Amino acid sequence: MKKTSEKEVYLTIQALQRMPYYLHCLEKAEEDGIQTISATSIANELKLNDVLVRKDIAAVSSTQGKPKSGFQVEGLIRDIKEYMGYNDHKDAVIVGAGSLGRALLGNSEFEQYGLSITAAFDISKDLIGTAISGIKVLPIEKLESYCAENGILIGIITTPMEEAQKVADVLVRAGVQAIWNFAHVDLELPPQIKVENVHLQDSLMMLSYNIHRNEGTKEEA
Amino acid sequence: MKKTSEKEVYLTIQALQRMPYYLHCLEKAEEDGIQTISATSIANELKLNDVLVRKDIAAVSSTQGKPKSGFQVEGLIRDIKEYMGYNDHKDAVIVGAGSLGRALLGNSEFEQYGLSITAAFDISKDLIGTAISGIKVLPIEKLESYCAENGILIGIITTPMEEAQKVADVLVRAGVQAIWNFAHVDLELPPQIKVENVHLQDSLMMLSYNIHRNEGTKEEA
DNA sequence: TAGATTGTTAATCGATTAACAATC
DNA sequence: TAGATTGTTAATCGATTAACAATC
Numbered sequence A, B: 001m002k003k004t005s006e007k008e009v010y011l012t013i014q015a016l017q018r019m020p021y022y023l024h025c026l027e028k029a030e031e032d033g034i035q036t037i038s039a040t041s042i043a044n045e046l047k048l049n050d051v052l053v054r055k056d057i058a059a060v061s062s063t064q065g066k067p068k069s070g071f072q073v074e075g076l077i078r079d080i081k082e083y084m085g086y087n088d089h090k091d092a093v094i095v096g097a098g099s100l101g102r103a104l105l106g107n108s109e110f111e112q113y114g115l116s117i118t119a120a121f122d123i124s125k126d127l128i129g130t131a132i133s134g135i136k137v138l139p140i141e142k143l144e145s146y147c148a149e150n151g152i153l154i155g156i157i158t159t160p161m162e163e164a165q166k167v168a169d170v171l172v173r174a175g176v177q178a179i180w181n182f183a184h185v186d187l188e189l190p191p192q193i194k195v196e197n198v199h200l201q202d203s204l205m206m207l208s209y210n211i212h213r214n215e216g217t218k219e220e221a
Numbered sequence C, D: 001t002a003g004a005t006t007g008t009t010a011a012t013c014g015a016t017t018a019a020c021a022a023t024c
Helices: A013-031 A039-046 A050-060 A073-084 A099-105 A108-113 A140-150 A161-173 A200-216 B013-031 B039-046 B050-060 B073-084 B099-105 B108-113 B140-150 B161-173 B200-216
Strands: A090-095 A115-122 A135-139 A154-157 A178-181 A194-197 B090-095 B115-122 B135-139 B154-157 B178-181 B194-197
Touching (some): A108 A115, A194 B200, A200 B108, A200 B194, B050 B073, B090 B099, B090 B140, B099 B115, B135 B140
Parallel strands (some): A090 A154, A178 A194, B090 B154, B115 B135
């Protein structure tokens, strides 16, 4: 079992999910002109255990922290970004130029995560040929050839749920590596394809539950 | 420590997060005309351990499963919906009628989770007075009074991140119980206020990581 | 120096899984 | 009846936390 790189520390999924929070926290610190930061203070800020934060950071940081002062804010930001793959440029297409698709197209923040959306696809004759936030809307028939020819890595699905699986199949045939799925279905995909689901309904469900429980236990106080 | 209701089984956060998946699975079964379903088959479908599924279901189901046949699909759907609070009607407002806000306003699926969006708020003179998907856009100055007077339970924040905290403060003053936050900031809120964050950036980060790792370990095969 | 902070090893805690008796 | 499936109790597993020596 040979290592593929000098540092091959795998984070648990839980630890991974904390990374965005560390990054937010560090970027806020950087804005405030703070140069070094301790795991302890990050932990306090995020209401996490300090040893937990120290372990997570140790796994991604290229340098050790210094007792008394902590970690270099700037270096740590760089390390997390590198670890998370922000520095890789990733071309993406968006399928479904409805209101959600348009909202994503208008979001310029994604560029800083290495994501560029290079084209949008739709079935609507009215939309085809137009440009949304500077990005052309092409007919869905061209999806497969476009992705294959342009080496598109990520397909973003913002179609109605009925179309999502069909679109996913086309994207896979065209060679995308990952799918960012906003349609409210669980896609059936070959195991090598990475998926990230954004299911607003599930999020709403959690919100609903919290309100519900809250009301049910009012008498507790 | 007296119980507030006959069934006071608290699910772990992990179990809660599995509920939407059970519900999807059950609704699919119902569509296919299946009347009873076993925990084992749900577990297979969702690639989970069967005992895990059985425990989760036991916690929310009002009836016991029958050996050999399993659970009533319809009853179980009803129980999960009840447990998660879908049956409570919840009025909401949306703050920020930009592209994301508009996408949410156009989403009629939310109604089935008990959520109705009754008004939208924005600062843009061009938008104020117009209606989006049949919902009026009001000036942001009216947010507090509107929520207080109409007993709004949920505030949905789709503003730019700079405005989000300010908006949240107003919503809290106006008496909302929960905030569905789409702005990329962690809001500071009183402890009794429930928040559900939808941070697309974090989701994108996970996608980015998965692609990055995938490429880094190609030689593994 | 003293003390804040680091990283590591061991203990704890809690979720998941395995084993098994009960039952339709 | 036989066997699929249930629910429960005990074992396992893995993540988090506690304790502590090292160090700037």
